[in-house]
Amino acid sequence: MGIKNLDQFLYDYFNAHQxxxxxxxxxxxxxxxxxxxxxxxxxxxxxxxxxxxxxxxxDPMKLTLITDHEDAExxxxxxHFGSPRLQQIWNHLRDNExxxxxxxxxxxxxxxxxxxxxxxNVKLSYIGKHKKxxxxxxxxxxxxxxxxxxxxxQLEKHEFQLKVSDYCYTISPIIKLSSGFKRIEAxxxxxxxxxxxxxxxxxxxxxxxxxxxxxxxxxTNTEEEKEQMEKELQEIKERYTPKVHISIINGxxxxxxx
Amino acid sequence: xxxxxxxxxxEFISDLENVVDNDGPFSSWELFNMSYxxxxxxxxxxxxxxxxxxxxxxxxxxxxxxxxxKQAIEQMNGRAIxxxxxxxxxxxxxxxxxxxxxxxxxxxxxxxxxxASLVNQWVNELNQKFYIPAIAHRKNYSWExxxxxxxxxxxxxxxxxxxxxxxIDYDFVLIDEAHKLKNHKTKNYEFVRGLKKKYCLLLTATxxxxxxxxxxxxxxxxxxxxxxxxxxxxxxxxxxxKKIKQDAFLKQLVxxxxxxxxxxxxxxxxxxxxxxxVWIDFSDEEMNVYQELDRLVDGFASxxxxxxxxxxxxxxxxxFLSLQKMINNEPNKLDRLQPIIQKIEQLPHHAKAQRxxxxxxxxxxxxxxxxxxxxxxxxxxxxYLQQHGISxxxxxxxxxxxKKDWMQQLFKNHAQVLIATEAGGEGINxxxxxxxxxxxxxxxxxxxxxxxxxxxxxxxxxxxxxxNLAIRGxxxxxxxKLLYEKIALFEQVVGHLDDILAELNxxxxxxxxxxxxxxxxxxxxxxxxxxxLSAVIHDVHNKADQGAQQYGN
Numbered sequence: 001m002g003i004k005n006l007d008q009f010l011y012d013y014f015n016a017h018q019x020x021x022x023x024x025x026x027x028x029x030x031x032x033x034x035x036x037x038x039x040x041x042x043x044x045x046x047x048x049x050x051x052x053x054x055x056x057x058x059d060p061m062k063l064t065l066i067t068d069h070e071d072a073e074x075x076x077x078x079x080h081f082g083s084p085r086l087q088q089i090w091n092h093l094r095d096n097e098x099x100x101x102x103x104x105x106x107x108x109x110x111x112x113x114x115x116x117x118x119x120x121n122v123k124l125s126y127i128g129k130h131k132k133x134x135x136x137x138x139x140x141x142x143x144x145x146x147x148x149x150x151x152x153x154q155l156e157k158h159e160f161q162l163k164v165s166d167y168c169y170t171i172s173p174i175i176k177l178s179s180g181f182k183r184i185e186a187x188x189x190x191x192x193x194x195x196x197x198x199x200x201x202x203x204x205x206x207x208x209x210x211x212x213x214x215x216x217x218x219x220t221n222t223e224e225e226k227e228q229m230e231k232e233l234q235e236i237k238e239r240y241t242p243k244v245h246i247s248i249i250n251g252x253x254x255x256x257x258x
Numbered sequence: 259x260x261x262x263x264x265x266x267x268x269e270f271i272s273d274l275e276n277v278v279d280n281d282g283p284f285s286s287w288e289l290f291n292m293s294y295x296x297x298x299x300x301x302x303x304x305x306x307x308x309x310x311x312x313x314x315x316x317x318x319x320x321x322x323x324x325x326x327x328k329q330a331i332e333q334m335n336g337r338a339i340x341x342x343x344x345x346x347x348x349x350x351x352x353x354x355x356x357x358x359x360x361x362x363x364x365x366x367x368x369x370x371x372x373x374a375s376l377v378n379q380w381v382n383e384l385n386q387k388f389y390i391p392a393i394a395h396r397k398n399y400s401w402e403x404x405x406x407x408x409x410x411x412x413x414x415x416x417x418x419x420x421x422x423x424x425x426i427d428y429d430f431v432l433i434d435e436a437h438k439l440k441n442h443k444t445k446n447y448e449f450v451r452g453l454k455k456k457y458c459l460l461l462t463a464t465x466x467x468x469x470x471x472x473x474x475x476x477x478x479x480x481x482x483x484x485x486x487x488x489x490x491x492x493x494x495x496x497x498x499x500k501k502i503k504q505d506a507f508l509k510q511l512v513x514x515x516x517x518x519x520x521x522x523x524x525x526x527x528x529x530x531x532x533x534x535x536v537w538i539d540f541s542d543e544e545m546n547v548y549q550e551l552d553r554l555v556d557g558f559a560s561x562x563x564x565x566x567x568x569x570x571x572x573x574x575x576x577x578f579l580s581l582q583k584m585i586n587n588e589p590n591k592l593d594r595l596q597p598i599i600q601k602i603e604q605l606p607h608h609a610k611a612q613r614x615x616x617x618x619x620x621x622x623x624x625x626x627x628x629x630x631x632x633x634x635x636x637x638x639x640x641x642y643l644q645q646h647g648i649s650x651x652x653x654x655x656x657x658x659x660x661k662k663d664w665m666q667q668l669f670k671n672h673a674q675v676l677i678a679t680e681a682g683g684e685g686i687n688x689x690x691x692x693x694x695x696x697x698x699x700x701x702x703x704x705x706x707x708x709x710x711x712x713x714x715x716x717x718x719x720x721x722x723x724x725x726n727l728a729i730r731g732x733x734x735x736x737x738x739k740l741l742y743e744k745i746a747l748f749e750q751v752v753g754h755l756d757d758i759l760a761e762l763n764x765x766x767x768x769x770x771x772x773x774x775x776x777x778x779x780x781x782x783x784x785x786x787x788x789x790x791l792s793a794v795i796h797d798v799h800n801k802a803d804q805g806a807q808q809y810g811n
Contacts, residue, residue, distance in 0.1 A: 093289065132303060231454060
């Protein structure tokens with residue numbers, strides 16, 4: 001499970017968006033939004049449209065979020081897992097934090113080489129009668145082709161920034177991003193193919209079963225109902241045909257010290 | 259395994275290359291990592307279980323509601339009949355199922371078909387309770403534009419909506435009050451069969467009302483062939499609904515697509531119903547008028563006679579208006595009716611209304627719902643209560659949706675009493691209130707059950723108190739004694755009343771009682787006949803009870 005502490009998560013989020021946290025106690029956080037975040041979260045496009053038309057800078061709102069369910073006193077929005085505000089913040093992250101290029105922060109006075117890695121966070125969704133997801137974080141060294149899993153967990157131990165640290169230099173990738181990605185995809189597909197897929201067998205069985213029932217249902221029926229049957233057949237296939245979706249959450253180029 | 263389709267993300271890497279070529283924009287490490295953490299927190303790591311429960315910490319689900327949602331998803335693969343008894347929270351179960359599918363990314367486009375009077379209530383419930391962004395369909399909205407749309411089946415099946423809707427591939431279709439689809443020859447049925455849908459829920463408290471073929475028709479929407487085809491089903495089970503009891507195999511099959519919780523088995527029975535009969539005596543003047551009316555109208559059509567007498571037991575106004583109407587329709591009756599109209603005009607306040615005021619004062623500072631059968635009585639009561647400093651709001655079936663919501667709010671926040679007529683019974687949830695006065699009793703116990711279901715339902719935290727009013731020495735006495743007290747209908751029988759009546763071949767309970775009243779020449783005869791009716795109902799119920807539940811689980 002990610003997000004162990006919602007207070008911390010919110011603090012980090014607004015901090016990373018350069019919004020000043022005006023007030024924070026346990027279970028409550030007040031933040032002064034900046035224009036960018038007001039536009040992203042407060043849902044008042046007309047305000048920004050007119051204020052800009054009038055040549056004014058505008059007045060971003062303050063937002064108070066309450067994570068403590070017991071707190072009935074404080075003025076502000078309750079926020080919890082599943083609440084619309086948190087959903088909005090999550091979607092904002094999903095939409096905007098897709099790509100990156102980061103350099104490991106190194107405090108050094110000697111020349112240090114940084115190796116290029118392609119890091120991809122992937123979600124595999126197994127969809128049949130039911131659905132489940134599996135998360136992977138995969139890193140590929142674009143010089144020597146070494147591949148690692150649980151990459152994010154390893155990266156968390158370091159610091160990163162958007163530009164190269166002093167005295168550091170980067171090594172040019174030998175493997176292109178797209179061919180690197182193909183290697184990762186191939187590994188994932190192997191991984192998928194080498195599993196036992198009981199869930200898929202069960203789905204196919206159910207598919208077969210319902211198709212038989214359908215045939216029986218229309219056994220004595222006329223030509224006219226062919227269309228209806230065809231429609232229902234499609235629905236059954238749609239619902240039970242097993243498939244695996246590979247979707248990329250986010251990814252980027254990371255320069256790391258060996 | 260080779261027969262699993264693998265669908266890859268074809269755009270990601272070229273997008274990344276573009277961003278790198280353009281030298282940005284790049285996410286900071288913090289935000290990049292947070293986005294990954296969000297995914298980690300929200301994925302569904304298992305095929306089973308309800309992820310939605312984590313997302314709805316503010317709702318306290320009852321155990322049977324969670325079980326039902328799990329069963330509908332895990333065992334029925336998202337196509338199910340939810341057939342709980344009234345007031346156990348079918349809406350909650352359906353909301354939970356929809357939420358689960360949305361969280362898992364399996365449903366984006368959903369169509370929710372409910373009675374017109376319930377559209378707003380569904381929209382509110384889905385938005386406020388479940389944070390599902392549902393909207394009510396409005397005239398100029400296109401069906402494509404919004405993902406989760408609530409509308410009535412009558413709107414949906416009309417051109418041009420019909421064509422637009424039938425063109426869309428829905429991930430999820432829900433039909434409330436699905437027993438209206440029991441006949442496969444209707445336009446509604448044909449329309450629902452024609453919808454392109456992946457998951458589908460049918461909600462009804464009465465899956466089988468009369469004939470077994472009804473359940474066949476409902477199941478055929480979800481899983482055609484599950485109960486065989488039309489011909490083979492008819493051949494095997496005929497039109498007889500009793501067979502479902504005898505045929506364990508059929509019962510099993512039905513259970514695979516239907517969940518039914520009853521009040522008995524669920525923890526809802528924790529809150530009790532206290533039902534009290536309140537007897538009232540007419541004043542002498544009132545009794546005189548009542549008896550005169552009884553004699554006077556002897557020559558009239560029996561229907562209008564009974565109506566007039568019932569109205570007299572409710573309010574002078576109700577009776578007066580009907581008499582006026584009769585005169586308008588048949589001016590030749592004027593001479594016979596004029597004297598009694600004059601007497602009615604001179605009557606003091608109705609004994610029942612006076613008792614209601616006393617009763618409200620005895621109950622004290624609590625919210626109270628009053629049900630009456632007549633609009634004239636509703637108006638009169640509102641005026642009379644106001645004279646005694648009791649605030650009330652009216653509620654009728656004819657109110658527009660917005661007005662209904664508004665009245666419900668007014669009652670919740672400002673008024674002490676809500677006065678509703680029968681038709682207003684559907685579509686209001688008043689679980690914040692636990693007192694109900696039945697100013698006059700409907701002649702069909704099912705309808706009383708529906709009234710009570712407005713307050714004794716999921717979400718009610720206290721015991722509910724119900725007062726049934728009846729005037730001694732009138733036809734109300736028969737109804738109260740024989741229908742309500744004797745059968746002790748409420749909790750045990752009413753859940754099965756539909757089944758029982760069908761078995762007795764009684765289509766309309768009210769008509770049955772009416773005809774007993776009409777065709778009896780003396781009070782004694784009425785009594786005996788009603789006695790017999792209640793005895794038969796009792797008998798059938800006891801037998802049914804021994805056979806435990808007939809269907810569902």
